[in-house]
Amino acid sequence: MERLLMIDNDGKATEELSQYLTREGFCVDTVERGSTGIERATAGQYDLVLLDIQLPDLNGFEVLNQLCSRTTIPVVIVTARGDDIDKIVGLEMGADDYLAKPCNPRELLARLRVVLRRIRPQRVRAAASPxxxxxxxxxxxxxxxxxxxxxxxxxxxLTSVEFNLLRQLVANAGELVSREKLIREVLGRALSPCDRSIDVHVSKLRKKLGISAEGFDRIKTIRNEGYIYTLATAIDQLGSGRC
Structure with missing residues (x-):
């Protein structure tokens, strides 16, 4: 049974959603304050966090930043702040998904299961490896x-998404990894028209990694195709441009 922490002070809606997810097999705890949520989540006992942006003490984006920098727990934002700019900021900061309230509980459940399916094999492999x-x-x-x-x-x-993205690229270093594969393997969903979320994560990852010791960009964009984690021996073939 997966343990889920809801950081949300939207009283009645939180209670109803908690009851629904409990019926669907989750063990759900709820807290209303961001500071309490950070303390509970970093204790390492939860599989996933549901986070609202509008909290009484801390801005939800600050909570997200703390969680992503201190844990690898996946975070799904569910908030009334559904503007595109808020969604982009949330995903760029490391959220695994972002839904605007009011949302369909069945859609939320489906998205939570996608996130959990994505991280479950990683945990199994880590536990099984001597x-x-x-x-x-x-x-x-x-x-x-x-x-x-x-x-x-x-x-x-790195955030959980950034780590998984880097692992995919480095495991295939010197070779093109398509956007479709990255979205499927890292974000756990199919490529859809105008979906630029993986590009936002790549941009964030680039900034954190910086240039290589040899002085070239670590991640090269192949326009409309995907990305390559570059090797020193492959620079001549790749060229120096980046979009």
């Missing part, structure tokens, strides 16, 4: 067991 496996390209090292990323020996703080 020793953490690692990926290494140049000065970048990814520990798949601890989900730690090192660049030149220094820790790079």
């Amino acid at each position: 020793a953490p496996r690692k990926l290494k390209v140049g000065d970048l090292e990814i520990n798949l067991g601890t989900r730690m990323v090192l660049r030149g020996g220094e820790i790079v703080e």
Whole structure:
């Protein structure tokens, strides 16, 4: 049974949604304050967080930032602030999904299950592995067991989505990984028209990684196709442009 933490002070709506998700097999806890939510979520006992942006003490985006920097727990935002700009900001900061209130409980349930299906194999592989496996390209090292990323020996703080995205790219370093595959493997859904969410995550990841020790961009965009994590030996073939 997955444990879910709801950080939301929308009284009646929160209670109704909690009851619905409980009937669907979740173990649900609710808190009304962002500070309490951060404390509970970072204790490591939850599989997923549902977060509202409008909270009485902290701005929900600050809560999201704290959760993404301190944990790998997936976060789904459910809020009355449904403007496109808020959605873009939420996804860029590391939210795994974003729904505007009022939302259909069945749609929310479906999206939660997609997120959980995406992370479940990762947890199973990590638990089954007798020793953490690692990926290494140049000065970048990814520990798949601890989900730690090192660049030149220094820790790079990534959100859950950013880590999964980087793992896909580095595992196929020097080769094109299509946007369709990244959306399917990292975000757990099919590619849809005008869906730019994976591009937002790539942009955020680029900024955190910076340029390589050799002085070139780590992630190259292939327009309308996808992305390549570049290798020093492949720079001549890839060219130097980036969109």
